[in-house]
Amino acid sequence: RQMTIDHAGFEECMAVQRKTAQQAGKFGADYNEQLKSEKHTEFKGYDSTHHSATVVEVFANGESVSILEDGQQGIVVLNHTPFYAESGGQTGDTGTITVAGGEFTVTNTTKLGNAFAHHGSVQGRIAVNDKVDATIDDARRERIKKNHTATHILHEALRQLLGEHVSQKGSLVEPERLRFDFSHFEAVTKDELREIERVVNDEIRRNFALNTELMAIDDAKAKGAMALFGEKYDDEVRVVTIGDYSIELCGGTHVERAGDIGLFKIVSESGIAAGVRRIEAVTGADAVAYVSEQEKQLNDVAALVKGDSASVLEKVTALLEKSKGLEKQIAQLNDKLASAAGASLLDSIVEINGVKLLVANVEGTESKALRGMVDDLKNKIGSGVIALGVASGEKVSLIAGVTKDLTGKIKAGELVNHMAGQVGGKGGGRPDMAQAGGSQPENLNAALESVTAWVSEKV
Known part of the structure; x- marks a missing residue:
């Protein structure tokens, strides 16, 4: 077809990309190497959204310091915390840490070894050994919990409807949405997506209580618990069971009953790599808002074709047929x-x-x-x-x-x-x-x- 490939140009661009990637990797490694903590934070957030604690370590500009002054950004480590640190796909909590000399606004929480790093900025001051009250953004956490529990139900629904070959390859649980990556050899059809959505919502309506228990890793596996992609487990693990439907190893936060999720709605399905598919979905009030917006758009289309939601498909189909006929005449x-x-x-x-x-x-x-x-x-x-x-x-x-x-x-x-x-x-x-x-x-x-x-x- 008289086409050529610029091999030299391609290799030159690839060399630049490799160098950029290597530099980015080195930066991340250097930063993680710089921030080390020997402290241990005890997580209290499974049962509490508020907890009293003591500041045991403070970081600013990648270095350990004794105090953060007014307006300064940094990281605060507590001995106890209700803040969930980002892991297993679940995003870190936000909220406030109140101290006698000021207030530290937490914008994210991550793990730093066995310590929980509360990222944010301070108004007033906060220092090592200060006694504080730590309070998470509970409304945000509730949305995260709905989405996280929904991923467990979705995982099992995918295995039942698509096959036992389905396994989790990654996930992201945020307040606004959930994202679930899984192994599958082809695109999920629209009919399959509808059935997956129906099954998940059926399980939500069954309203099973969630049961969590700590047990030895071997006992958990013997019980049939599925391990999540990317998680590292200790000898003792936390097992989350949803009625007779789902059992997984998980350190994340969840709703008390499946019915608390309210509604599950798939937003999109796509391929992200060879043999790996991605489903994005919303739950609860976000799902209701999504459905409401879809209904509005449907009604807007219906109005354009002088119909209603019941007749819009018939009218649009007729218009498309007419358009095809006109295009043929024009040609x-x-x-x-x-x-x-x-x-x-x-x-x-x-x-x-x-x-x-x-x-x-x-x-x-x-x-x-x-x-x-x-x-x-x-x-x-x-x-x-x-x-x-x-x-x-x-x-x-x-x-x-x-x-x-x-x-x-x-x-x-x-x-x-x-x-x-x-x-x-x-x-x-x-x-x-x-x-x-x-x-x-x-x-x-x-x-x-x-x-x-x-x-x-x-x-």
Whole structure:
């Protein structure tokens, strides 16, 4: 097809990308190496959203310090905390840490070894050994809990409906949505997605209580608990069971009963890697808001076609059928116009050493009509060479046609590329028919005028 690959350019770009990735990796490693903590934070957030604690460590600008002053950003480590630290796909908690000398606003919580790092900024001051009250954003946590519990139910539904080969490959649990990546060898169909959604909502309505218990890792596996992707487990693990439906190893936070989720709604399904699919969904009030917005859009479409939600499908289908019919009529009319325009071009034929040559700028002709026009002209002239071009906006369309008796001397692909090179493009095709495009319409006439000399050299 006369196409080439710029191998050298590709390798150069790849080298830059590798270097960038390596530098990014080194930065992350250096930062993690810099922030180390020997402290241990005891998590109290399974049963509490508020807890009293003591500041045991403070970081600012990647270094351990004794105090954070007013307006300063940093990290605070507590001996006890209700804040969940980001892990297992669940995002870290936010909230406030109140101290006698001020208030520390927590914007994220992550793990730092066995310590929980509360990221944020302080108003007033906060220092090591301060007694504090730590309070999470409970409303945000509740939304996260709904989404996290929904991922457990979704995981089991996928295994039941798609097959035992399904396993979790990653997840993200945020207040606004959940994202679940899983192994599967093909796209999930719309019918399958509807069934998955139905099964998850059925389990939500069954309203099983969630049971959590600590046990030895071997006992948990023997009980049938599934381990989550990316998690590292101690000898003693936390097992989360949802009725008779789901049992998984999980250190995250969850609702008390499945019914607390309210509603589960799939937003999208896509492929993110070979053999890995991704489902994004919303729950609770976010799911209700999503459904409400979908309903609004449906009603807006219905209003445009002068119908209602019950008749919108029928009316849109009828409009599409009518549109297809009109498009077909337009195409037929364009072909007739192109044929008529082609016939008028016959007066422009010149002869070069006995070879008929027709070169023209066919203004106003649609690019997709050029092929039919050339076929028609070839039939009319019997033997010869045809070169046509048309500009539309910033684009140029070119076509070259050569009757079969002349393809030994003149190749349509060579001719069209000769023209295309002058309008900032390239193309190709068969020896008797070839097309090209370009992006320099101001050079079209010059390109067409050069055809006569080019053909003269060939014949």
